[in-house]
Amino acid sequence: MIETAADKITEWAQGFVLDGALTTALILGWLAVFTLxxxxVGIFIHGQTGRNPDDKPVRRVKSESSAIPFIVPSLALAPLAIFSAWAAARINLIFPVFEFSGLSDIAIASIAPALLLFIGSGLLGRIIxxxxSEWSFWSEKPFVRVDRAFGKNIRSRLAPMVASRILLQSTSDCLPMVFSELIIIESIFNAPGLGFWSWEYAKTRDVESAAKSIAVLFFIYGLINLTIYFANKNLGKKLTGYV
Amino acid sequence: MDSAISQIDLGEAYLAPSATHWLGTDYLGRDLLARIAAAIIEASLPVMATVTIGFVIAGIFFLAWLPRRFPLPLITGTAVIRSLPAGLLAFGVLLLAGGQQRFEFVLLVIGMTATAGALDHLVNCWERDRHLGYWDAHNAMGGSARRRALQLGMQQGWRQSILQLFGLTIQTSLAIEATLGYLGLGIQEPRASLGNIIAAHYDRALKGYPIPALSAVAALLIISMLPRLLTAQPIGRRKPAWLPRPASTNQK
Incomplete structure (x- = not known):
């Protein structure tokens, strides 16, 4: 029975879903690399230049006004990037033909879509x-002041805490936009990911296959969201111990 | 205007910008500036109107529901809709509903997500602020919950965040409409959408004639960034200058 179910899943996922998932995973992987x-870099810069809150009050960023990411539509950003790269340096950002390319070619070609997705979805602005705000918030905490008074290195103490909070918060804020823009980014760059295939099938009115691709995309989205949720929960428990 | 934007003259296709055609002509010889203007009127303005109506409906529903507690299914439902990727949702709904070529379906999905987003935001603000000291004092003096939500919340404390959410929703909705137009869903030729203008000229742009595609891209950038910039909170100031100052309240 297990074999039959496994066979069914393999059969269902054969072909475009597996190839598409690979390309989409590569783009999302690069996106994760840029985010990290x-x-x-942000933490390093703020660790170097961040003022001591005891010397002068740090300007606090209002969480409410800064909680909304600043997005740029990928439909505008992506063609601009493609034309500019070609006009300025004769660099072709369009994906190579999948069947005639190795994994390394595809991986390199995924960098540009991921970078534009990173900027367009507001992740870059949100992380900045x-x-x-996170660095100034945590550097004002009493335990940091105590550490500083004893001459300890607060940068190494705060960095993992601030980094994990920034990563979780920015990802959960911008993830819907990332997945919204994935279809258009893949379509413009001709990247044969799940978004691209759903568009191709929508064009030929093959609703079943298109729905299959979208279902897989929603599944990946749900999985990432669940991971963020549990990580947030776990981190929240740990952070309540810091005063 | 209709005749100007849909008049096909293949002999005039891809004309360079001139005094007659400021941005040149498209692949069917139609005036590009008129096409972009038509796209803004036919596609972008209805999207903005839909989002506005969605926010008004959410506001009216929110005020009408008070002072009762909001039911859990409503809170969960709006939060789930708000957290879903709206572009992907619209794409999936259009496909499954078989309304690939119907702009009304696009507006319906945009309106639904805007209403859910606004309602979720209002409920969150209410849950956060309803036990503030001066809100409790207002309650103790016999003030109604609706009045508190309207005067102390929507007109004062929540106003900036509602405006920012409104700007963001318009921006994302315009991006979604244009994206769907590019993908061949929603508005179809000969009606104009910024998305289908970009799609129609994208291949030509890759072959070295980028003016039509870039003009539509620039229009999309301007039209989508404008609402966001108008509702953004300027650095160092509490609110946009064009907003009237709220009546002073003893919030402490």
């Missing part, structure tokens, strides 16, 4: 805002 990299 910018978060670490959050890194400032």
């Amino acid at each position: 990299a910018v978060t670490l 805002t959050l890194s400032r």
Whole structure:
């Protein structure tokens, strides 16, 4: 019975779903790399330049006004990037043909869509805002002041805490926009991911296959959301111990 | 205007910008500026109107429901709809409902997500603020919950965040409409949408004639960023200058 179910799933996922999932996973993977990299850079910069709150009050960022990410429609951003890259440096950002390309070609080609998705969905802006507000929020905590008074390195103490909070918060704020824009990004870059395939099937009015691709996308979205939820819950428990 | 934007003249296709055609002509010889204007009127303005109506409906429903407690299914439902990727949701709903070519379906999905988002935001604000000291004092003096929500909430404390959410919702809705138009859903040729203008000229742009596609891209950027910029909170100021100052309240 288990074999039959496994066979059915394999049969269902054969072909475009597996290939599509691979491309989509590569784009989302690069997106995760950019998110992590910018978060670490933000923390490093604020760790270097952040003022001591005992010297001068740190300007607090109002959480309500900064909670809304600043998005740029990918339909505008992506063509601009493609035309500019070609006009300025003759760099072709369009995906190579899937069947005639190796995994490394596809992986490299996924960088540009992921970068535009990173900017367009508001993740970049959100991380920049959050890194400032989170760093100033935590550096004012009494335990940090005590550490500072004893001459301890607060940067190494605060960095993991602030990084995990920024990553979780920014991802949960911008994830809906990331998945909203995935179809258009894949379509413009000709990247054969799940969004691209759902569009292709929508064009040929093959509703069943298109719905299959969208269902897989929603499944991935749900999975990431669940991960964020449990990580948030776990982190929340740990952070309540810090005063 | 209709005749100007839908008049096909293949002999005039892809004309460069001139005094007659400020942005040139498209692949069917139609004036591009008129097409973009038509796209804003036919597609973008209805989207903005739908979002506005969605917010008004959410506000009226919210005030009408008070002072009763909001039922859990409503709170959960609006929160779930708000947290879903709206573009993907609209795409899926259009496909499954078989309304790929109907703009009304796009507006319906946009209106539904806008209403759910606004209602979720209002309920969250209410749950957060309803036990504030001066709100309790207002209650003790016999003030009604609706009056508190309207005067102390919507007109004062929540106003900026509602405005920002409104700006963001319009921006994302315009992006979704244009995206669906690009993907061939919603508004169809010969009616104009910024998305289908970009789609029609994208291949040509890749071959070295980017003016039509870039003009539509620029229009999309301007029209989608404008509501957001108008409702943004300027740095160092409490609210946009064009908003009237709220009546002073002793919030402490």
